[in-house]
Amino acid sequence: MSENTFRKPVRKAVFPVAGLGTRFLPATKAIPKELLPIVDRPLIQYAVDEAREAGIEEFVFVTGRGKTAIVEHFDTAYELEATMTGRGKSLEPLDATRMKPGNLTTVRQQVPLGLGHAVWCARAVVGDEPFAIFLPDELMYGSPGCMAQMIEAYNQVGGNLVSVLEVPGEEVSSYGVIAPGKSSGALTEVKGLVEKPKVEDAPSNLIVSGRYILQPEVMDLLATQEKGSGGEIQLTDSMAKLIDTQPFHAVTFRGRRFDCGSKLGFVEATLAIALDRPDMGEDVRKIAAKLLG
Numbered sequence: 001m002s003e004n005t006f007r008k009p010v011r012k013a014v015f016p017v018a019g020l021g022t023r024f025l026p027a028t029k030a031i032p033k034e035l036l037p038i039v040d041r042p043l044i045q046y047a048v049d050e051a052r053e054a055g056i057e058e059f060v061f062v063t064g065r066g067k068t069a070i071v072e073h074f075d076t077a078y079e080l081e082a083t084m085t086g087r088g089k090s091l092e093p094l095d096a097t098r099m100k101p102g103n104l105t106t107v108r109q110q111v112p113l114g115l116g117h118a119v120w121c122a123r124a125v126v127g128d129e130p131f132a133i134f135l136p137d138e139l140m141y142g143s144p145g146c147m148a149q150m151i152e153a154y155n156q157v158g159g160n161l162v163s164v165l166e167v168p169g170e171e172v173s174s175y176g177v178i179a180p181g182k183s184s185g186a187l188t189e190v191k192g193l194v195e196k197p198k199v200e201d202a203p204s205n206l207i208v209s210g211r212y213i214l215q216p217e218v219m220d221l222l223a224t225q226e227k228g229s230g231g232e233i234q235l236t237d238s239m240a241k242l243i244d245t246q247p248f249h250a251v252t253f254r255g256r257r258f259d260c261g262s263k264l265g266f267v268e269a270t271l272a273i274a275l276d277r278p279d280m281g282e283d284v285r286k287i288a289a290k291l292l293g
Contacts, residue, residue, distance in 0.1 A: 007158035018064030114232025138210025142255020159247025179203035
């Protein structure tokens with residue numbers, strides 16, 4: 001295969017959003033966790049905005065039962081818009097929720113068999129193109145966004161890329177970890193991938209942090225992938241098989257990551273982003289000082 005085989009433009013993104021959000025019950029009993037707001041924007045919106053900034057044109061949501069509200073969020077709400085217009089209110093707050101007709105596709109993950117299985121469910125929509133993956137629980141905060149930084153790297157090296165962050169060594173057992181090769185700036189060659197290794201077995205303290213650019217061949221590997229860590233079909237296991245046959249690199253994200261799959265991470269993200277907003281940061285700072293005083 002020529003080098004250009006692994007450099008096709010990345011136009012599509014897969015968003016696995018079928019999880020039940022049990023860590024946030026009872027808030028997620030009727031509301032998808034991806035719609036829980038960080039200040040005034042739901043988690044999924046941050047991920048979609050990041051994808052758009054990176055030039056992504058097509059959005060694939062891998063959903064499950066009870067997740068239709070995520071699609072409704074990106075649909076046109078005629079009654080709401082008519083009411084707001086009639087009252088002289090600006091529709092600007094809704095701009096980010098608009099999708100071009102046909103640019104949003106949903107597929108169902110009927111059984112919770114892990115991230116690898118969720119990605120595989122999108123195979124028909126992805127087709128023979130490279131694609132991005134966004135885990136909305138991981139809120140990547142920075143400018144340019146994480147995926148924009150990854151696309152910049154992809155245009156240099158092609159192939160497969162993951163976003164990584166450095167964590168304390170004792171935390172690696174909770175994540176996918178890379179075995180690093182040569183490094184140049186933010187780019188690191190990936191020699192291997194391990195899902196949730198024991199601390200003493202971890203090849204590094206660089207964890208995969210919820211953003212991926214993968215070549216379509218990973219779908220063929222996922223089709224026959226056996227269950228791995230946690231009894232689930234792990235995306236990491238199939239990605240590891242690509243390393244010997246295709247370029248594979250990690251991009252160290254220049255920004256902040258918030259683990260919004262945990263309550264503390266969710267609160268941290270809300271506070272950090274509120275403090276960073278010019279329309280409310282100063283007032284939030286005063287409120288925090290008052291509460292801490």
